[in-house]
Amino acid sequence: MLQNYLKIAWRNLRNHKFYSFLNIFGLALGLASCLLITLYVIDELSYDKSFGHAERIYRINADIRFGGADMSLAVAPDPLAFTLKKDYPQIEQVVRLRENGSQLVRRAEAAENLKEEHVVYADSTFFKVFSVPMLMGDAEKALKDPHTVVISETDAAKYFGAENPIGKALIVDNSQTYTVTGVMQDIPAQSHLRDMNMLLSMSSTEESRLGGWGSHNFNTYLLFREGVDPVQFEKNFETVLQKYTAKWLVSFLGASLDEVRKSGSYLRYTLIPLTDIHLHSDRTSEINVNGNIQYVYIFAVVALFLLTIACVNFMNLATARSANRAKEVGVRKALGSERSSLVSQFLTESVMLSFFSLALAVILAYAALPYFNNLAGKQVSFPIQKVWFWAALLLTGGAVGMLAGSYPAFFLSAFKPLKVLKNSVELQGKGGYLRNGLVVFQFVISVMLIVGTGVIYRQLNFIQTKKLGFNKDQxxxxxxxxxxxxxxxxxxxxxxxxxxxxxxxxxxxxxxxxxxxxxxxxxxxxxxxxxxxxxxxxxxxxxxxxxxxxxxxxxxxxxxxxxxxxxxxxxxxxxxxxxxxxxxxxxxxxxxxxxxxxxxxxxxxxxxxxxxxxxxxxxxxxxxxxxxxxxxxxxxxxxxxxxxxxxxxxxxxxxxxxxxxxxxxxxxxxxxxxxxYRSEERVGKIFITFAVISIIIGCLGLFGLSAYTAERRTKEIGVRKVLGASVANIVTLLSKEFLRLIIIAIVIGIPISWFGMNQWLNDFAYHVDLAWWMFVAAGALAITIALLTVSFQSIKAALMNPVKSLRSE
Known part of the structure; x- marks a missing residue:
């Protein structure tokens, strides 16, 4: 039975090459876009999860209001880490990091320096908190002594080649000599600690031992013991403030902690999970530029929209062409076919088409991956060696085929054979409302993406052209x-x-x-x-x-x-x-x-x-x-x-x-x-890329529907032309139905896009206003694109010789 379904499915795909191409290519574009965005989202969500016991590591954040300034800091005072470890047994280990910026570094015997971009001071407990494998040296002792350094395997090759670097000297900043005591594995790119290739012992800097409770300079991490609830532990920060910070305030300001708070000032410490830092933290003194969870949500929604648009195209074209297959259904039912077998046949066709699209989507995504990586500033790759990747692809292909083909299958299989064979079934009305609704849905999404792209680029242009109060050019x-x-x-x-x-x-x-x-x-x-x-x-x-x-x-x-x-x-x-x-x-x-x-x-x-x-x-x-x-x-x-x-x-x-x-x-x-503003620029480029793709997919469906409409109304067009209708009259007749749907999509899409972009602009203290003409321009662009798509088929039908269409009557 399955073999018969596959044979019939292949025959239908082959006999209707034009519509098969529209379906396969449109669905492939949606799947390819969804695949690329999914790889991006997976990469963003994987940050810092490669560390052992990552779920028990937390960083201390500080929020300060004092002297007319509000500060949101990713750093804490130097005494806080080890004070907490001493006072609270819930903490297994602590480590502090202090960014030292870029430094000039060379071997002791070398004449020329190399530039090291990301040099960091670290406590000797670094390897007890972060499970970075040590390739050479003893992790327990590597950073204990002053003027010792642990380098990554990349730096080991850069400075020492094939030599064993342990015990050798590096000159930092043309003045300080550090002895290499360890070589660690490169920190994964999916970590907010990425690019840290050189760790200097914290004991090398006097600033780590000043004991100032008011000076916040150290990224501070806590490793909790098993079973400790960090949310409950946060309550202990008030005790720390009362016991230690209050004394410092009295000596510095002559005021108690309560007096400071009564004046409206405050100092608060909170915890953030290690695995949340990359996407949920954008504070002053971050070790690296982090991502943004909002963009992950946006891209995930865009991926879902693109896939939905592609599925909508399939459903639209399948239901629109129901008239062509109505007699086939009627004959099969008259010969004894059950509805379940017809449903199975149509779903088989849908799943086959879905897998063809999936194969093409993988090829398209693989070819576009370098461009996408450049666009997104990523280094994602296809996990072709992972079983879950191929399993997910197969499940996606099957699910998309079943989802996209479900309505057409049940719609077509419901035809009554007697009415179909007598040509008395109302085919247009049965699927018309759904098709119209799906077209509206497609262009609502397109309008939202067009508006989003316009607002982002206008804000970026505002940033580029705003008078900043200083020279930045030349x-x-x-x-x-x-x-x-x-x-x-x-x-x-x-x-x-x-x-x-x-x-x-x-x-x-x-x-x-x-x-x-x-x-x-x-x-x-x-x-x-x-x-x-x-x-x-x-x-x-x-x-x-x-x-x-x-x-x-x-x-x-x-x-x-x-x-x-x-x-x-x-x-x-x-x-x-x-x-x-x-x-x-x-x-x-x-x-x-x-x-x-x-x-x-x-x-x-x-x-x-x-x-x-x-x-x-x-x-x-x-x-x-x-x-x-x-x-x-x-x-x-x-x-x-x-x-x-x-x-x-x-x-x-x-x-x-x-x-x-x-x-x-x-x-x-x-x-x-x-x-x-690189991340905003990338978001703008990604937005416009996928906005164009969504419009292409939507236009493929619209093109197919307009072709079908023109085909269905061929004889009507012939009659109208014989009675004196001009080409313009015919084009208007065939286009106004689609134009009405696009206008409805604009009316729905503009308020949604206004709300979304207003929320995005609120992240900027200085931003453009959402002008009315931006929404009008987006609507006009959507209408223009839709009319150009529909007009091609309308003009083609209007120019057809009416004698040919009427001769078959």
């Missing part, structure tokens, strides 16, 4: 200026002689993205806790304001002719507002230079710069201060244009002359700025 950043040692000033002056260079500044602090250094300041003589202001403090030189293009709102910038500027400070308008000064110039404030809060420094405000966006546009502009201090992280040059490549070449020649053996590394500030 700004050349030369990295690792500390490699020049005492020649930084000379290097800056010599580069300034190059014709295309307008100005230059030496600093570690840039607005795209910035290095965050939060400090608390008080007006002189007013160290009450409600008088404090929390703001960032950037170390800059005399030329920073000029080079960065900052505007002075009051007072003046730093000037070399004023020696007293070494004790001066420039603040932004946001800081002046929090301080409550109508005229801040000449006012004195003080703060502390160290985490232990022992080195008090007083500054005189000499100027106020206009607010500029030194953080993402997702955040409001906060308080910021500039102080004169040597900070040789980067040398930034403002270029006037001209031959940029030639200018960079001249700068590189000077670098190699003044810093032999040090790698020359540069970037442009607009590239840094764009990197901040």
């Amino acid at each position: 700004m050349l950043i030369v990295n690792d200026a500390y490699a020049l040692n005492n020649q930084v000033k000379s290097f800056k002056e010599q580069v300034m002689r190059i014709p295309n260079v307008e100005s230059a500044t030496v600093t570690s602090f840039l607005p795209t993205p910035s290095s965050r250094t939060d400090h608390t300041f008080f007006p002189v003589g007013q160290m009450e806790q409600d008088k404090g202001i929390n703001m960032q403090k950037w170390a800059v030189d005399y030329d920073f304001v000029k080079t960065m293009g900052l505007q002075i709102a009051n007072g003046r910038p730093f000037q070399e002719e004023f020696p007293s500027d070494s004790a001066g400070i420039v603040i932004n308008e946001a800081a002046a507002k929090v301080l409550g000064y109508a005229d801040p110039v000449g006012k004195r404030i003080f703060g502390y230079e160290d985490a232990a809060l022992t080195q008090k420094v007083t500054y005189t405000i000499i100027g106020v710069v206009k607010n500029f966006h030194f953080e993402s546009l997702k955040k409001n502009i906060g308080a910021l201060s500039l102080v004169l201090y040597r900070s040789n992280g980067n040398v930034v040059f403002k270029l006037s244009g001209g031959n940029v490549a030639q200018t960079v070449g001249q700068v590189e020649q000077l670098w190699k002359k003044m810093a032999p053996g040090q790698p020359f590394s540069y970037r442009f500030m607009d590239e840094d700025f764009n990197q901040v």
Whole structure:
């Protein structure tokens, strides 16, 4: 019986090549898109799950409101980790990590440095918390001693080749010697700790032992014992605050914890599961740029929509062509076929078509995978060696075939043989409402994707063109200026002689993205806790304001002719507002230079710069201060244009002359700025890609339906033409039914898309407004696409010779 079903199914597919192609290709597009997005979602959901006992590892987050600033931090104070381990037996182990940024590294005997992008300080307990396999060395002792380092297998090959690196020396930052005590396996790419190829022993930095309860600098992880409920454990943080932080507040502010809270300020610690960090955490001082669970949800819904649209196409075309198979059903029933056997036959055809589509979908997805990886910034691959992958594909193919073919099968098999054979069955009415509803559903989704794409790209254009309050174009950043040692000033002056260079500044602090250094300041003589202001403090030189293009709102910038500027400070308008000064110039404030809060420094405000966006546009502009201090992280040059490549070449020649053996590394500030919004840019590109695919799939179905409609009404068209109807009249007649459905889809889709995009824009403190014309444009585009699709078949039918269609009567 099955063999007979397959034979009939193959015959029908072969005899109706046009409709078979539309069904197979449309379904394949939907399946291929769904497959790619599913691989993306699986990759995103797998982060940090490869670590042993990952379900028992949690990170401590800090939420702070103080001095006019709200901070959401992924870091905690340095004493907190081991204090918790000492006081609470529920904790099996703890580890702290501190990001050290990029560093220049070389073997002790080598002449040239290599740039290491992701150097991190780590406690010796790292391998007890994170089950990263140690390939060489003893995990128990590897990071215990000061100035020891554990490197990844990638770094071992990079620095030592085939040699055994254990016991050998690496020079970090051209100044500190570290002994290699271990080689670990590369941390998986699906981890928020990815790219950590070099772990320096935490005991090498004095900042790990200062004991400051107010200085938050360490990513802190807890490994709980079996059976401990982390939600219940969070309640212990209040005890910690009362026992330890309260004492620090009294010594620092002279105020109790309760008094601080009564003023509206607070400090809260919470826990986040390790496996939630990548998708659910976007805090300051994250170790890596994380993903976004909203985008995972969005892509999953898009995948479901695309697959649904493809299934809708199948159902539409199958029910639309029911007239062509009505007599077949009538004859089979008259000859004794039961309805169940007819259902089985039609489902067999549907499943066969589904598997043809699935095979084509796998080919399409495999071919598109490199493009998709580039689009999504991923390295996903087909898990072809996994049994579950092939099992899932087979189940999907069968399920899609059954789902897409279920309604047509029951619809066709329900025909009454007597009425069918007498041509008295109402075929159009039986499936018409469903087909119309499915067409509307398809274009509702298409309209939503079109609107979403438009809003995302308009927001990205807004970000690119918004006046940020600083120069970002033609700004050349030369990295690792500390490699020049005492020649930084000379290097800056010599580069300034190059014709295309307008100005230059030496600093570690840039607005795209910035290095965050939060400090608390008080007006002189007013160290009450409600008088404090929390703001960032950037170390800059005399030329920073000029080079960065900052505007002075009051007072003046730093000037070399004023020696007293070494004790001066420039603040932004946001800081002046929090301080409550109508005229801040000449006012004195003080703060502390160290985490232990022992080195008090007083500054005189000499100027106020206009607010500029030194953080993402997702955040409001906060308080910021500039102080004169040597900070040789980067040398930034403002270029006037001209031959940029030639200018960079001249700068590189000077670098190699003044810093032999040090790698020359540069970037442009607009590239840094764009990197901040890379995820939104990728979402926009993915959106437009799948919006186009959804429209293509929808148009394939619409094309098939319009072809069928024209075929069904051939004789009517012939009569109308004989009676004098023009081509325009015929095209209008055949198009208006579909146009009505598209307008209904627009009316439904626009409010849904407005709500969804309004929610997305709320993530930005600065964003575009949802203008009415954006929705009108989306609707007009949907109508245009639909009319172009339908008009092809309508014009073809209208131009047909009426004699041919009427001769068969």
